[in-house]
Amino acid sequence: MVPRKKLGSQGLEVSALGLGCMGMSAYYGTPKPEPDMIALIHHAVAAGVTHLDTSDIYGPHTNEVLLGKALQGEVREKLQLATKFGIVANPSKKREIRGDPAYVREACEASLKRLGVDCIDLYYQHRIDTTVPIEITVRELKKLVEEGKIKYIGLSEASASTIRRAHAVHPITAVQLEWSLWSRDVEADIIPTCRELGIGIVAYSPLGRGFLSSGPKIVDTLSDQDFRKDLPRFQPENAKKNAEIFERVNEMAAKKGCTPSQLALAWVLHQGSDVCPIPGTTKIENFNNNVAALSVKLTQEDMAELESYASGDIVGDRYHEFLNTWKDSETPPLSSWKAE
Structure with a gap:
């Protein structure tokens, strides 16, 4: 069985x-068959x-509906269910971020209904609304x-200063951020801030959106509906340059008797008792492979060697410039807010 840990204080x-459910319904190509995904969740x-x-934006909405169906009955009592709000699903497809009180409440009520629950265990602001003071x-x-x-309460893709301001109003239990061998910029400021404040760390895309599992060949398998196809790091020329990190992880994994994805995931799992990675998958075989990473033991020397592989510059940003990240999550001062 999978061990348990405390998240936050x-x-x-x-x-x-954890299990990231986004890819079951959105962004990574065609949504997967509902019965198969319910079976995976139960597994x-x-x-x-x-x-x-x-999150409510996965689909939009369909992933929450899927989980609502999967969680019917006694299984709900065993779970810690996390969802998010803040990225508005506009018919025009123009990306809008909202954190105003009316929308926070509206989004929560809608998620509760779709999930079929009375209470959400962990509720994140998915992206920070830079027009509304975080307080x-x-x-x-x-x-x-x-x-x-x-x-x-949780925050996702929030800067250190935003986290501090939010935590001063009400304790923040978890911050969700991208953290993997090829996404390590959060280590400079955000991770130390979370640890100083006793905030749990939830690492999404711990396998580099599949790159640390498959290497550059993944680029050739992406459908036109898969949003990774347009991400800077997955452009063929960039992927070719980024292949070195995968090749070296693959070599070390062979020596340790595990898969490259298990080794990359084990690196995240070894970051501390306050870190919970949430790799996503749509296949039971891949899920089982991820769980087996819990048995991979790494020494300090192993960790240092893995980090040396990723010490060079990764080519390409995580997202396009128009997609919000923690780097642009600063909000106005509280004194500027005038309730409408």
């Missing part, structure tokens, strides 16, 4: 490995993975905690 306990829960991660957003989230609609 407010009492939340989760499986040491994960039976294996001891109880931390399931979704205003968190005040509304605090009200939802007091009303019993959510248990714990």
